[in-house]
Amino acid sequence: MAALPAMLAACATTTSVPVARCDQVAHQALVGQNIGAVTLPADLRQRIISPGDTLTQDHDPDRLNVFVDPKGWIARVTCG
Template sequence: MLLAACVSSQMPISPANDDVDAAPPPPTVAANGSSDEQAASCDLDAIQYAIGEPFDAAGFSQLKSDSGVQQVRVLRPGDMATMDHRPDRLNIHLDDQDGIEALRCG
């Protein structure tokens, strides 16, 4: 009885209520341990040619296309970055002269 007083009248009591959005299903994991998210990962081998090259807008587009990623993050020396891992993100690490120092997925 006491718990019923804490429940909002807008909150459905039954999870079978059709008005409630269901949580998305978890990613499927194959027998080899790879998941749906890993299938969308970037291709570093295809973009190794860019290391040591100057970074510019044309290079940005080409690296995104060649690696097959959805997102690109450019990091300069001293930049702060989140630690979340995103297999579909390319991280472009630049040196002080905006040359491409390293390329990493995640």
Template structure:
């Protein structure tokens, strides 16, 4: 698995509630937050950090794409 977006360094977020999205955005120039039911494009951008959230804002997955 490629880590061109530096997702490995953000995996510690899994299980945390995201309260300050701006701080994460600074760490990753291209970041996309994906919540339940959100529409997302299927384009793959290897340098984009994707952060999946559950309904309570808890990070469930972090990956490039």
């Protein structure tokens, strides 16, 4: 019985939990909705971009970019 924990440890594998990634096609359903009424996954990298915002030039294919109009309505979404 004492050897059981050691045998189980030897069988254990390390798996990484998948991180939410940007899926432009799946996120197109957000267009036309108000950003205040939308809940995005907590582990999805995202940035909300309002008119006049200055954007960094870093490209992150896993990040969802949500472009909103002055009233907060989602006009377009992109990955990057």
